[in-house]
Amino acid sequence: MQIENLVGNFEDIFNPKVTYDGYFVISSYDFIVSSKYSKGLNLVREELYKQYLSYIYPNHQNFIDSVNISLLFYSSSKNGYGREFTPASDLFIKDYISSLFKTSLKEPENLEIIAEDNKNFLREILKNIKAILNEKMNLEDNSILYNAYLKTKNLVIKNLKDQANNSKSIREKLTNNSILSNEKNLKFYILSRLKEQATSILLHYDNIVKRMNKPLDMSKFNNLFDYDTLYLRLAKVFLNTSRDSLEKGHELPTAVLFLYKYYNALKVLKNYHFVIDASNILYDGEKRKKYSTRDFIREFERFILPIEDPEIRYYQIMEKENDIDYYDLNNVYKKLEYLKALEDARIIAAEWDFIPKGESMTPRSQSLLTKKRKSSKDLDEEREEKREIVLKRQQFLNNTPYIYKGSGKNKFDGYIAYMYSNGFVIFEKFYENQETLLPSKSNATYVMNIDNFVEMSKLSKPEIIKYIKAGNTDVMRKNHTSSWEANMLSIINSSFYSKELIEKIDRLISLGKIENKELGKTL
Amino acid sequence: MSNILDELINSEEEILEELIKIDNQVCHTNFCLEDLHKKEQIEINLLGDTLFITEGEPNTTIAILDELIAQPNNTYYLFVNQRFLALNKWLTTRFIELTNIRIELITDINYNKFLKRNDLFIMPIGELALVEQVKEDFS
Structure with missing residues (x-):
């Protein structure tokens, strides 16, 4: 039996037939590194770009290709028909700006002011770019812009050369303007591009947020993942967030339900073994390089299994009732109807003969x-x-x-x-x-x-x-x-x-x- | 009004027979056309926009409508407890066509949606049990 048959595809994981309340917090980075590739393209990244990033900047292939998009929030659906994935749009834009200017924007004091923080940063940076372009200020005097220039420079040169090789008109344009051979022109070119993008984000900020609040179309992702990688990566991330919650004295996050599902599948597939590159895993304080299914089983049995949490116990009981498939919504409805009838009968019996x-x-x-x-x-x-x-x-x-x-x-x-x-x-x-x-x-x-x-x-x-x-x-x-x-x-x-x-x-x-x-x- | 009504009843005898048949079936009653000519006397003091709460007896409705002519500028609501809806609809429709007085027939199963209306005078008309219940509800 394959592990995919036991754990399911992207929608099975994040929008199961039996739904529940609560939030998942997942980095899109974890999705991107779990992607399948086709013709050198990371399919998950392409799909994320198509659904979200393309709203910010339509031409991602040259200048902003190094941008890593950030957190996605996974929340229960408002309409009661399932769960939805919705990006945390202001955090997303914050990370986008950070990535664009190769800097770390300060963490917001609270999520309500993050939009204002983002806008203020952009206004300030635009003022400085304008001063530099008008030669009223040196690039070196602004550490953020100077750093962005240094870190972007080689990538931009490479992209421009690639374009020049492919297009005669671009080649002529570049030669005439001597961008590639003249440091001053190159600075001007890069700052102009940064100005364009910062202006574009600032002008369209509210519109971008509005469009990014569209839930992720999950069905588009089902065939894009290398599921062996995705499962183990999610398991590690969710284990970290669960342990983090427990240490802070909070309730266990909803994500723990996935851990049970994965753990049970690994118990069934005794000979299954898999290893991932574990660097850059969210909330991981250990900074290890490799992480295996055996590591997961050991951690799960040590930290999660012994917890007497009512929600987990309920989940375990449900899993053990083999005669009823609780992933079939019709069965759940029947069960709920039965329970309601039982409850109604109990209420009536308490007050009436x-x-x-x-x-x-x-x-x-x-x-x-x-x-x-x-x-x-x-x-x-x-x-x-x-x-x-x-x-x-x-x-x-x-x-x-x-x-x-x-x-x-x-x-x-x-x-x-x-x-x-x-x-x-x-x-x-x-x-x-x-x-x-x-x-x-x-x-x-x-x-x-x-x-x-x-x-x-x-x-x-x-x-x-x-x-x-x-x-x-x-x-x-x-x-x-x-x-x-x-x-x-x-x-x-x-x-x-x-x-x-x-x-x-x-x-x-x-x-x-x-x-x-x-x-x-x-x- | 009564004379006009008698004329109307005579001119629309066939329609009324049909309406009465519907009412008798739904309300489990034996009302007949002649019963519409029976006169009922009520005295009401109209102070403004009013909700009349009745058990829907058509003769009570006729008596109420007769009184409204004296105060044609108010808005009136008539709750009939889902009884004799056909006859009550006919009576109020013809009354509006004749007089242009604003009156709305309430066809709901109860008057609960009016319980919080303090812009209307509430006037229960009919038997003691009904009057007492209405007073208690609106108190």
Whole structure:
């Protein structure tokens, strides 16, 4: 079996079918060094350039080819349909500027001011370039620009010579201007190019950020990687970030889930062994040169495996349930539905005793639902009258085709509920409580669908009233007016004014439309 | 208004029979055309834009509409608890066509969305249980 079959491709790693919250932080450098090559081109770098860098500078082949792009943030999706990769655009531009001027821009105090830092650096540098080009200042007086010139000089000369070899017009242009033979002209040329790019970034900064906030198109990367390298590189990076988090007392990062997946795959493929060049790995304090799968297993078992983290334990449990493929989203949905139904049933069971129609009731339910009063000595005439009304109303509902009938417990003591096959639940506080069986002062019946019923069962009566008064429209109340029985029948029989019926009514009414207002004058 | 209404009822007898049939099916009632001629008396004091909350009885609606003519410049909302929607629609539509008074029939299942409206006078009309419930809700 191949390791790719166990760990999956780029999308399987970063946008798995079973998704989760949390952030990954990954350097694009790790992607670039894990790339396949074709005709001398680093395919991942080309694709990253196509999706992002090309927005900054369209001609990367000559002047800025040495630019290393920087961090990418990997975050959970906002739309709930999966995860997305989005570059940290201001950090990206910061590193781009650093790379362009061959210098290290200072670390921002916080991410909110990084854009301003970048812009200020560019404004300052442009002012200096302008002064040098106007010969009001020496290049050597500005250490950043002088350093950039020295470090770029040889690359630029090489690029210009290459271009000159390939193009007669460029060759003539270069010869005429003597860029290659005249130091002053070369300085002028390089500073002019730097000025162009700095100006371009400054002018289009906000637009670049906007465009770079587009998530990475992950599907384009699936076939571009050397996966043996990518897996081990990611494993090392994520192990470093996990250890870093633990040392700082933070929670384990989401990336630890990848470590488990990779570790489990290595355990299955016992003879698999791989080594990478480990220089320049993010967050690695050890600065080692080589890193192998054996190093990873050793580190993982030492630092991560012993941790009793609930999230990891959950992941381990999921992995162990071999009969269910948790990477299949449909299975997960089924499981979630089952768990929701279980949870709903638990909530209802805590507050209600339900029995199907036709089944014998528990003694407790029996007393609340059917028992006649024990004694009338405490009942005044008004209460007696009220009791008769309540019994009549209850009798009416008892004769309806409900499928379950329930008596309330705890905070729903005194309530009786009827469930119907159309999904509606009708319930009402008929009695003050089951002990006294005194009729309740309630003057309305609540009607809702089963989902709302579960939600309402979590609430106390004041909370239900608050819910209604908040303007929610999914709970109906039917008052005990003379039309109460007819209202109940409409609900039980699902006879409502449908959209189609209302359209029919509107059509009928429009047939007799009064065109003139003559009648109105006689009002 | 009543005389005009009687004329209209007679001239649109066929349409009304159809509408009544729809209402009776949905509301489980036995309303008939003759019932529309029964007069109901109510007294209301109109102070401004008003939401009337009723159980949708068509004769109550007719009585309310009769009262509105005295205050034609306000805006009125009529909640009918999803009862007799066909007849209530016919009554309010014809009333608007005749008078141009602004009245909106609320066809929602409840009046909860109005509970936070403090720009309207709330006027429950009908049986005691309804009036008490509405007062409690809007208190």
